[in-house]
Amino acid sequence: MSELSTQQQLKIQQGIRKREDELVTLIQIALDNHNSYGDLEESQFRNLVRVSDTTESTEVIKNFLFYQVGRDKKWGRGQDSLAFRIIQDIDTKIKNMASKIVQNANTDDPDDLKNIHLELTRRYLGYGARYLVYKRKGEV
Structure with missing residues (x-):
């Protein structure tokens, strides 16, 4: 970050703290739509959280999701998939919160943005x- x-x-x-409720709600809505993903295991989601904790890039997080979608159907397929929903939330709603x-x-x-x-993305995924x-x- 810059010299703030x-x-x-x-x-x-x-x-950031004021938006925690919004972040929790966003991810819960995504996960409540079970038709958007298959038999997603907790460990697979935790792997996504670990990726988010070890990078300084939301693009790396999205790349990991694309990789997971290519491997199997547990994250869903296409534009109705959980993976696509998470990517969409990162690119729109979470980015708007950050702005x-x-x-x-x-x-x-x-750099601050x-x-x-x-x-915010890390918190969203953790929730x-x-x-x-x-x-x-x-x-x-």
């Missing part, structure tokens, strides 16, 4: 991993 003032850093952290946070923090450094977008455990083992 303490005030800007606080606004960014506050903006609003950047605007509110009054920073125009593209990229880093906030990545942080998804938790929710998938519920969907697989806890749902009545």
Whole structure:
């Protein structure tokens, strides 16, 4: 990130925390549509989370999803797949959230937008991993 003032850093952290409910809801909606994916295992979703934690690029995360779709049908196929939905959320809704946070923090450094977008994406995927455990083992 650029050299941000303490005030800007606080606004960014506050903006990220304020969007957590939205992130949880987004991934839950995606995972609730079980017709969009096959027998997706928790470990496969956790692998996606690990990829997000070890990269500084949302493009790498999306590339991993494309790879998974090519390997088997557990992530779904085509534009109605869970993988496509996650990619769409990353490219649109999550990126829009990041843009609003950047605007509110009054920073125009593209690296700030990229880093906030990545942080929101990581949280979104982490919440998804938790929710998938519920969907697989806890749902009545």
